[in-house]
Amino acid sequence: MYKTEVRGKLIDGDKSFSQISREITAPINDKTPLWWYAAFLISLGMFGFGLYAKYITVTKGIGTWGVNNSIAWGWAIINFVWWIGIGHAGTAFSIFLLILRQKWRTAINRAAEAMTVVAVFCASLFPLLHMGRPWLFFYIFPYPNTRGPLWVNFNSPLFWDFVAISAYLLISASFWYFGMVPDFATIRDTTKSKIKKAVYGFFSFGWTGSSKEWLRFEGLSFVLGGIAAVLVVSVHSIVSTDFAVSVEPGWHTTIFPPYFVVGAIFSGFAMVLTLVVLMRVLYKLNDFVTDSHIDAVCRILIFISLIMGTAYMTEIFLAWYSGSEYEIYTFFKNRIFGEYAFQFWAMFISNAIVPQLFWFKKVRQKMWMVFVISIIINIGMWFERFNIVITSLSHDYLPANWATYSPSWVEVGFFVGTLGMFIAGVLLFFRFIPIIAISEIKSVAKFNKPRKDHLKHAGHE
Numbered sequence: 001m002y003k004t005e006v007r008g009k010l011i012d013g014d015k016s017f018s019q020i021s022r023e024i025t026a027p028i029n030d031k032t033p034l035w036w037y038a039a040f041l042i043s044l045g046m047f048g049f050g051l052y053a054k055y056i057t058v059t060k061g062i063g064t065w066g067v068n069n070s071i072a073w074g075w076a077i078i079n080f081v082w083w084i085g086i087g088h089a090g091t092a093f094s095i096f097l098l099i100l101r102q103k104w105r106t107a108i109n110r111a112a113e114a115m116t117v118v119a120v121f122c123a124s125l126f127p128l129l130h131m132g133r134p135w136l137f138f139y140i141f142p143y144p145n146t147r148g149p150l151w152v153n154f155n156s157p158l159f160w161d162f163v164a165i166s167a168y169l170l171i172s173a174s175f176w177y178f179g180m181v182p183d184f185a186t187i188r189d190t191t192k193s194k195i196k197k198a199v200y201g202f203f204s205f206g207w208t209g210s211s212k213e214w215l216r217f218e219g220l221s222f223v224l225g226g227i228a229a230v231l232v233v234s235v236h237s238i239v240s241t242d243f244a245v246s247v248e249p250g251w252h253t254t255i256f257p258p259y260f261v262v263g264a265i266f267s268g269f270a271m272v273l274t275l276v277v278l279m280r281v282l283y284k285l286n287d288f289v290t291d292s293h294i295d296a297v298c299r300i301l302i303f304i305s306l307i308m309g310t311a312y313m314t315e316i317f318l319a320w321y322s323g324s325e326y327e328i329y330t331f332f333k334n335r336i337f338g339e340y341a342f343q344f345w346a347m348f349i350s351n352a353i354v355p356q357l358f359w360f361k362k363v364r365q366k367m368w369m370v371f372v373i374s375i376i377i378n379i380g381m382w383f384e385r386f387n388i389v390i391t392s393l394s395h396d397y398l399p400a401n402w403a404t405y406s407p408s409w410v411e412v413g414f415f416v417g418t419l420g421m422f423i424a425g426v427l428l429f430f431r432f433i434p435i436i437a438i439s440e441i442k443s444v445a446k447f448n449k450p451r452k453d454h455l456k457h458a459g460h461e
Helices: 017-024 034-060 075-099 103-107 109-130 134-140 157-190 194-203 211-244 256-282 291-322 325-336 341-359 361-365 367-394 409-432 438-448 452-460
Strands: none
Touching (some): 017 157, 017 438, 075 103, 075 109, 075 157, 075 211, 075 256, 075 367, 103 291, 103 438, 109 157, 134 157, 157 194, 157 211, 157 438, 211 256, 256 291, 256 409, 291 325, 325 367, 341 361, 341 367
């Protein structure tokens, strides 16, 4: 039983079910604010710049990037892993907290799931363009063909990536969409617009809210959740094998699978925190996204930050303890004190030290500080992927192959385009979809009041 007097209220204010529906659907039914149009135009501009960068890449080739013979993986793979990591949070947040029956997830899970779907779409663009000939992308599908037949290499981690990410996108999108069906029906039944009634009625699949439908709905949620929980762990551990199965110094290590999974959840939760703070401030949803919700996510980030710091120290210790001159050079003379020292310390400070500020309650209660720290964490996680990809490739076993890397404007434009795509997707989500799960908020509204036995006991005392 959820104890309100111990863990705090799930919803502030004594709200009726109709009031909950009205306040959560207000961004959809009310007039669109000017800031939304301004932000959407900026995101479209960024997306347009990215489209131009993609056009240059396709028409002129990968030579327009800053990669070379030694560093064949540049910003494309860095940003691919970064976006996949962000995309882990939505499903991880919803599924693991659902399985653990954490009631406070209900105010945040919808935004986290939407973020997952958009982030995975952004991530998928990088390996597609990195192929060099994206119009032949179907070659990676394992199907009977007349090209020899030419089969994919089933032993390749790149093929494992394709299978895992495709399955993850399908399950995440399905979990997100089916969770919105009751809310679409709510909008269908309450809106006065005939167009909205027709559109949301189509997407609600004729939902009536009967007991049979709710039983099937909850059963489907747990089935999809169980599948997605496995994929959360498998997807990023498979991405890590792209590196770990090689023999490059700094990559060939068994710590990568758990290290990548925890890092993905860390960056994803930080982005969730960024989104819910914006939701709370821009749409004045303080009654639903309460201080307790923000506090809970901050506490999770403290715990994961300690794991990340332990992983960094473990890598450094094992490089020193192994006695391998190649590992020692990569970690000490190339990362910590070498050419990429700035990137290493930006990673370490942002991910292992700055989040420790969340130990202080005053920090957790100031929304602007929470917002800034969540942004710093995601910058730090980007630098982590930069350190992993670039430092090992730039200085490998043969000094004759050593090279430096800096991204070209095409690579930067590609990344800026995906940022614009992500922002535009989130803004469309804010405008046309209930940003908080109405049905789930109503299901926890009964826990909003103190238990009668507790009140009776307190009165007796």
